[in-house]
Amino acid sequence: GITCPKPGSARRCLSAAAPHGISPMLAQSRLPSFLLLLPRLRSLAPGLAMSSATGTVTVQQPLNYRAGARVHPADGGQLEEVFEPATGRVLCKLPCSGEKEVDLAVQSAKAAFKIWSQMSGMERCRVMLEAARIIREQREEIATMETINNGKSIFEARVDIDISWQCLEYYAGLAGSLAGEHVQLPGGSFGYTRREPLGVCVGIGAWNYPFQIACWKSGPALACGNAMVFKPSPFTPISVVRLAEIFTEAGVPKGLFNVVQGGAATGQFLCQHPDVAKISFTGSVPTGMKIMEMAAKGIKPVTLELGGKSPLIIFSDSDLDNAVKGALMANFLTQGEVCCNGTRVFVERKILDTFTKEVVKCTRKIKIGDPLLEDTRMGALINLPHLNRVQGFIKQAKEQGAEVLCGGDPYVPDDPKLKNGYYMRPCVLGNCKDDMTCVKEEIFGPVMAILPFDTEEEVVERANATKFGLAGGVFTRDIQKAHRIVAALKAGMCFINNYNVSPVELPFGGYKFSGFGRENGRAAIEYYSQLKTVCVEMGDVESAF
Numbered sequence: 001g002i003t004c005p006k007p008g009s010a011r012r013c014l015s016a017a018a019p020h021g022i023s024p025m026l027a028q029s030r031l032p033s034f035l036l037l038l039p040r041l042r043s044l045a046p047g048l049a050m051s052s053a054t055g056t057v058t059v060q061q062p063l064n065y066r067a068g069a070r071v072h073p074a075d076g077g078q079l080e081e082v083f084e085p086a087t088g089r090v091l092c093k094l095p096c097s098g099e100k101e102v103d104l105a106v107q108s109a110k111a112a113f114k115i116w117s118q119m120s121g122m123e124r125c126r127v128m129l130e131a132a133r134i135i136r137e138q139r140e141e142i143a144t145m146e147t148i149n150n151g152k153s154i155f156e157a158r159v160d161i162d163i164s165w166q167c168l169e170y171y172a173g174l175a176g177s178l179a180g181e182h183v184q185l186p187g188g189s190f191g192y193t194r195r196e197p198l199g200v201c202v203g204i205g206a207w208n209y210p211f212q213i214a215c216w217k218s219g220p221a222l223a224c225g226n227a228m229v230f231k232p233s234p235f236t237p238i239s240v241v242r243l244a245e246i247f248t249e250a251g252v253p254k255g256l257f258n259v260v261q262g263g264a265a266t267g268q269f270l271c272q273h274p275d276v277a278k279i280s281f282t283g284s285v286p287t288g289m290k291i292m293e294m295a296a297k298g299i300k301p302v303t304l305e306l307g308g309k310s311p312l313i314i315f316s317d318s319d320l321d322n323a324v325k326g327a328l329m330a331n332f333l334t335q336g337e338v339c340c341n342g343t344r345v346f347v348e349r350k351i352l353d354t355f356t357k358e359v360v361k362c363t364r365k366i367k368i369g370d371p372l373l374e375d376t377r378m379g380a381l382i383n384l385p386h387l388n389r390v391q392g393f394i395k396q397a398k399e400q401g402a403e404v405l406c407g408g409d410p411y412v413p414d415d416p417k418l419k420n421g422y423y424m425r426p427c428v429l430g431n432c433k434d435d436m437t438c439v440k441e442e443i444f445g446p447v448m449a450i451l452p453f454d455t456e457e458e459v460v461e462r463a464n465a466t467k468f469g470l471a472g473g474v475f476t477r478d479i480q481k482a483h484r485i486v487a488a489l490k491a492g493m494c495f496i497n498n499y500n501v502s503p504v505e506l507p508f509g510g511y512k513f514s515g516f517g518r519e520n521g522r523a524a525i526e527y528y529s530q531l532k533t534v535c536v537e538m539g540d541v542e543s544a545f
């Protein structure tokens with residue numbers, strides 16, 4: 001029979017390993033209870049007020065970080081309200097950094113780069129391992145901050161934080177083995193290559209995985225000997241400053257990792273700064289295009305992690321129980337606000353009815369509500385405009401002939417403090433056609449579209465008929481078919497018989513409009529370093545003149 005995913009199973013799927021190699025469930029049970037953590041939470045994150053229950057937190061501390069300390073920006077001044085998605089309350093007013101503050105952050109990074117880039121890989125490794133250790137130790141506090149600012153469930157935020165420290169640990173491990181090669185040339189001459197850092201790298205992040213995105217960028221950047229100035233999304237400015245403090249606590253030179261806050265204007269100052277050597281961006285396609293244009297003016301390399309509309313193909317020979325779980329994992333993590341989500345679920349017609357019935361049954365069981373409660377599996381969307389945008393897609397889908405099989409409507413929790421939060425019921429759409437807007441455009445919300453198919457050839461063609469190419473997945477018991485399908489998919493990250501797991505050892509990134517460059521895995525080293533070739537003459541110069 002088919003069972004819905006059980007609490008705990010998602011964490012097993014999502015997180016490659018747990019602290020100290022023990023199971024994530026065990027790791028969690030060894031942590032002190034949430035209440036016991038409160039005094040510690042206050043001392044570690046003084047920006048958070050007395051209690052950290054939903055609806056009680058306000059952030060007072062400065063959220064810029066420069067030269068090893070929290071600072072108020074030197075200029076800018078325009079204030080952005082930051083909301084708590086679960087309640088709709090204002091968490092803080094964020095001053096956006098201007099050109100002067102951006103310059104100070106870049107200069108601070110430049111000074112730290114001089115020290116950090118001269119250290120050996122093993123020395124950098126030790127500092128990064130210490131940062132990973134501190135994150136692991138403070139997992140609960142950081143996950144709580146992330147939940148309060150992003151609206152995702154605490155259950156998921158813990159997984160994000162685990163992936164974050166695993167990422168730093170992974171790149172710490174690589175730092176000591178970064179090396180060039182030695183090449184013998186005629187007459188005893190030889191050449192060698194050196195893998196050198198780029199300098200000051202800029203990271204610009206989206207709001208869906210604030211802490212994790214910052215680790216996916218700073219991990220490889222710092223391992224290669226670079227410095228970084230990071231700008232989170234103005235919707236989620238809080239947790240990344242904690243990462244900056246942790247790096248300092250771990251022993252990086254002051255200024256190695258700085259945080260500037262703000263939106264497009266601040267981002268532009270960063271991208272146009274002449275002392276910036278590289279830009280790594282996670283966000284939407286239109287912004288990605290602008291970033292590339294700005295980078296072109298300074299011949300700066302870019303990494304672009306952009307949007308997607310990925311296919312998930314379910315064959316009739318799949319293990320149906322796993323295929324249903326896979327479809328839920330592919331669509332409903334972080335309220336569906338995930339770039340690599342498999343939102344076009346192609347189902348072989350023979351099992352369309354059985355599969356759809358089970359997916360709808362399991363989707364209806366997803367517990368929505370206060371994201372800090374242990375049993376919540378879906379929290380609030382990032383903000384009201386975004387909730388309205390997602391609602392607009394569902395309305396349009398109905399107008400174009402799709403059938404709402406479940407959810408799709410706003411959800412108002414019983415708890416009075418959550419009444420103004422941005423909740424909706426996860427939605428499954430049936431009767432979808434390839435040319436509907438809900439099937440073509442990235443919705444970035446909890447909306448799954450189900451599309452029947454008949455043949456392998458047909459489904460591959462339809463799966464690839466998109467401007468995006470971030471991810472794709474296939475469920476089947478036929479191993480030849482599975483590998484044939486993923487080989488034919490035009491997407492950077494493919495899953496066989498699972499979806500949306502994130503082992504940091506594997507490169508992640510897109511094809512086509514989903515961007516280029518890779519994060520995670522050894523591959524990311526290429527994007528945060530440059531190769532110097534040294535040619536050594538052991539004989540006399542044979543001059544042409």
Ligand SMILES: NC(=O)C1=CN([C@@H]2O[C@H](COP(=O)(O)OP(=O)(O)OC[C@H]3O[C@@H](n4cnc5c(N)ncnc54)[C@H](O)[C@@H]3O)[C@@H](O)[C@H]2O)C=CC1
Nearest residue numbers: 205206207232233263264267268283284287305306307339
């Ligand atoms: N491929 C991936 O890894 C991911 C992609 N995304 C994509 O991101 C989008 C949602 O994130 P948003 O934050 O709304 O995207 P966005 O593109 O509006 O903003 C992303 C970041 O860029 C900054 N920014 C905006 N305009 C800028 C400019 N002109 N110059 C420099 N920086 C600028 C923003 O302040 C923010 O920090 C979705 O479309 C999603 O597909 C989101 C997460 C992961």
Ligand SMILES: C[N+](C)(C)CCCC(=O)O
Nearest residue numbers: 209338339340500501502
């Ligand atoms: C962690 N994972 C795989 C669920 C999502 C990562 C990509 C993103 O930032 O949206």
